[in-house]
Amino acid sequence: MSNPNITLYHANWSFCSQMVRVALLEKDFSFNKCHIKLCDQYPEGENIDKDFLAINPLGTVPAIKIDENIVCGSEEIIYQLDKIDSNNTHSLYPNNIDESEIRKWASDTTITDGVEFASTLGTIMPVFSSPLLQYMIKQLPFSSIMKILLRHPRKDRKMIFIAMYFGNPSKKIPFLGIKNYVDEILKLEKLFSDGRTFFYDTFSHVDINLMCVFNRLTDLGLEKTVSYKTPFIFKYWNNLKSRKSYKDGILDYYTDKEKELLSEFYKNNDSSVLEAIIEEIDKRI
Secondary structure, three states, rough: OOOOOOOEEOOOHHHHHHHHHHHHOOOOOOEEEEEEOOOOOOOOOOHHHHHHHHOOOOOOOOOEEEEOOEEHHHHHHHHHHOOOOOOOOOOOOOOOOHHHHHHHHHHHHOOOOOOOOOOOOHHHHHHHHHHHHHHHHOOOOHHHHHHHHHHOOOHHHHHHHEEEEEEHHOOOHHHHHHHHHHHHHHHHHHOOOOOHHHHHHHOOOOHHHHHHHHHHHHHHHHHHOOOOOOHHHHHHHHHHOOOOHHHHHHHHOOOOHHHHHHHHHHHHHOOOHHHHHHHHHHHHH
16 A cells, blocks of 8 residues: 555644654654644644644644544554555554553553543653643743633633643642652563563554653653663663654754753753652652
């Protein structure tokens, strides 16, 4: 089967957009890109404009158009991409593993609608990211906040934006994810203690998601938590970083805006979350 006509609607630093870009590269698909300026980072807030809401009524990225079909959400997008025949790539769903098991792990390592925040490794990432999100929101002009209030299709997102713009909820939010995060990290450390290279025998959807999880932790100044007393995970993370898709699908999308944002944020950011995670790991090992 020839390469279908693919258009990816994504954002450079979007956690779930990173997953889909890596999957497209691993599958060796050519694709068109449409960068969406998200309302939490850009005054334009293109994800809540009429044109994008016609593509994804939830106003979130990634979304993808495969020929004439639109698919939203990283988990479902990667699953559908893997079903498309491609001449020179392996499956991201190994044949010797039950598909439902892979999908469960894929769901648990991304952000999935309807899943409670901080309950899975994937949904812990926005909890840990909340101080940075709040920092970005406070840089927006008030007119952008009004646009969010009037146009964003999700009430829960509106409430988060309003709370972060006018208050400081992110001071406590990251601490809500620490115990579950340590649970998940130690679970992975035990799994990789058998010396495996990937989550399964071959590189899979789960490895893509974990690549993006560990990269986000690095962005947040929390990379030490995947090396402190967890040598097997640290080795695995270094293996993931050596893949060409990591550079091409994640690192190459960090523009000056993302780099400056992270640099400015960390000038004043404290390390209390990192210290609390390390303390929790020390209690367990």
